[in-house]
Amino acid sequence: MNPFQVLIDEQRTFFKSEKTFTYAFRKEQLEKLRNMLKTYEKDVYQALEADFGKSRYETLTTELGFLYSEIDVTLKNLKEWMKPKKVDTPVTHKGSKSYIIAEPYGVTLTIAPWNYPLQLAIAPVIGALAAGNTAIIKPSEFTPATSSLLVHMIGSTFGSKYVAVVEGEKEVSQQLLELKFDYIFFTGSTTVGKIIMKQASEHLTPVTLELGGKSPAIVDQDANIDLAAKRIVWGKFTNAGQTCVAPDFLYVHEKVKQKLVKSMKKYIKSFYGKNPINNKEYGRIVNQDHYYRLKDLLTESNIVHGGGMNPDLCSIEPTIIEDITWDDDIMQEEIFGPLLPVMTFANLEEAIATLKEKEKPLALYYFGENTQSQQRVLDSLSFGGGCINDTLYHLANPNLPFGGVGNSGMGSYHGKDSFDTFSHKKSVLKQTTKFDIPLRYPGSKIAQSITKRIMK
Numbered sequence: 001m002n003p004f005q006v007l008i009d010e011q012r013t014f015f016k017s018e019k020t021f022t023y024a025f026r027k028e029q030l031e032k033l034r035n036m037l038k039t040y041e042k043d044v045y046q047a048l049e050a051d052f053g054k055s056r057y058e059t060l061t062t063e064l065g066f067l068y069s070e071i072d073v074t075l076k077n078l079k080e081w082m083k084p085k086k087v088d089t090p091v092t093h094k095g096s097k098s099y100i101i102a103e104p105y106g107v108t109l110t111i112a113p114w115n116y117p118l119q120l121a122i123a124p125v126i127g128a129l130a131a132g133n134t135a136i137i138k139p140s141e142f143t144p145a146t147s148s149l150l151v152h153m154i155g156s157t158f159g160s161k162y163v164a165v166v167e168g169e170k171e172v173s174q175q176l177l178e179l180k181f182d183y184i185f186f187t188g189s190t191t192v193g194k195i196i197m198k199q200a201s202e203h204l205t206p207v208t209l210e211l212g213g214k215s216p217a218i219v220d221q222d223a224n225i226d227l228a229a230k231r232i233v234w235g236k237f238t239n240a241g242q243t244c245v246a247p248d249f250l251y252v253h254e255k256v257k258q259k260l261v262k263s264m265k266k267y268i269k270s271f272y273g274k275n276p277i278n279n280k281e282y283g284r285i286v287n288q289d290h291y292y293r294l295k296d297l298l299t300e301s302n303i304v305h306g307g308g309m310n311p312d313l314c315s316i317e318p319t320i321i322e323d324i325t326w327d328d329d330i331m332q333e334e335i336f337g338p339l340l341p342v343m344t345f346a347n348l349e350e351a352i353a354t355l356k357e358k359e360k361p362l363a364l365y366y367f368g369e370n371t372q373s374q375q376r377v378l379d380s381l382s383f384g385g386g387c388i389n390d391t392l393y394h395l396a397n398p399n400l401p402f403g404g405v406g407n408s409g410m411g412s413y414h415g416k417d418s419f420d421t422f423s424h425k426k427s428v429l430k431q432t433t434k435f436d437i438p439l440r441y442p443g444s445k446i447a448q449s450i451t452k453r454i455m456k
């Protein structure tokens with residue numbers, strides 16, 4: 001028998017008890033989740049430090065702070081989100097009322113990656129619980145300290161029939177996926193996303209896939225170059241480049257390339273000092289496999305800044321690489337590390353035409369002052385989400401749905417979108433019995449001729 005069958009059966013029984021259906025219950029659980037994070041804050045800092053040298057400041061801003069804000073937005077609006085939404089009813093349906101009920105799916109599974117191991121395991125669960133579901137979380141095996149802290153925190157806060165954490169390698173995911181869930185929320189690579197979707201189809205389970213891709217940062221000739229450099233350096237090298245929406249590569253107008261690279265070098269030094277590898281504010285690469293994968297991408301490159309690395313610390317300096325072509329290895333896959341290739345273009349239309357040929361990225365960033373050019377980029381290129389004149393910041397606005405398109409994923413979350421993602425929209429028409437308009441029934445010639453006229 002599948003080792004997780006009992007757990008899922010218990011969660012389904014609990015779900016069927018309808019305890020999770022009320023506003024009061026959901027509110028109480030979200031408050032418990034918030035208190036849990038507060039209580040274990042110190043342990044969270046330690047776990048992320050142990051897993052891949054994440055600084056306290058990055059943990060606060062990109063993991064804990066993000067989760068507090070998501071829980072607060074949800075608590076503030078949940079009552080409103082849960083209300084049935086009345087919609088218009090056409091004249092042919094006179095006497096009836098139509099509305100949409102947000103109903104929970106049931107037992108949900110969240111599979112998380114390692115790069116923001118706390119945030120990406122808990123953020124979907126905020127939506128799942130707010131919408132009245134139960135939750136099973138499968139954290140990444142690559143961040144074991146955070147994974148075992150999740151087991152401890154969740155275990156001491158919730159009963160496993162409501163929220164449970166299942167640790168393990170990909171085989172554990174596979175065992176879970178054999179069973180029937182009512183919703184699967186996956187964050188990870190495009191390759192694994194395809195496997196998840198295939199397995200989910202066995203049970204016709206709906207999925208959200210939060211995947212990755214090669215997200216460009218385009219810098220046009222009229223951009224505020226110094227500010228662009230600062231915001232790109234921050235977006236790229238936060239978490240040592242291991243961010244799904246980090247600018248993967250730089251695509252800059254040839255006339256401003258030198259100036260931009262010079263400014264970026266200045267900000268790398270200002271943020272991480274002369275020796276980033278020994279700087280506690282600068283993160284490590286998650287493990288040796290990823291370290292050597294990144295090292296191999298560097299061999300044939302022309303390094304104009306950084307390039308220093310230390311295998312014992314699993315650390316690679318913020319690195320800028322020039323003279324790259326679209327055929328180089330580094331341009332074939334998502335880099336997911338602190339290497340920034342610089343490509344150039346001669347005019348914006350050429351850049352747009354080139355990017356149109358690529359897979360749709362999770363994010364796109366455009367730097368330039370001209371509003372027509374900004375609009376041109378937004379109108380012509382498809383991407384999950386992004387910014388004009390900034391990087392990463394869009395994902396921290398709870399009013400903006402976050403998710404990919406095409407190869408970078410499907411579905412979205414954050415704020416109300418998380419609640420919507422984990423709710424089935426049940427459409428209901430409530431009919432009157434006081435009268436009965438005969439138009440739809442066969443038999444009457446007059447009724448048929450009126451119907452034909454209405455439906456023309």
Ligand code: NAD
Pocket residue numbers: 111112113114115116120138139140141168169170173174187188189190192193195209210211212213243244245334336362404409
């Ligand atoms: P991954 O796809 O290798 O693993 C993610 C999770 O899936 C892990 O929990 C892992 O145990 C599980 N898994 C791995 N192989 C599996 C299999 N064959 N069957 C079932 N489960 C399996 O991803 P990763 O290396 O942990 O994370 C990096 C990737 O995630 C990058 O591509 C990055 O862009 C993407 N990502 C996307 C987002 C987003 O919000 N869109 C956020 C963070 C990371």
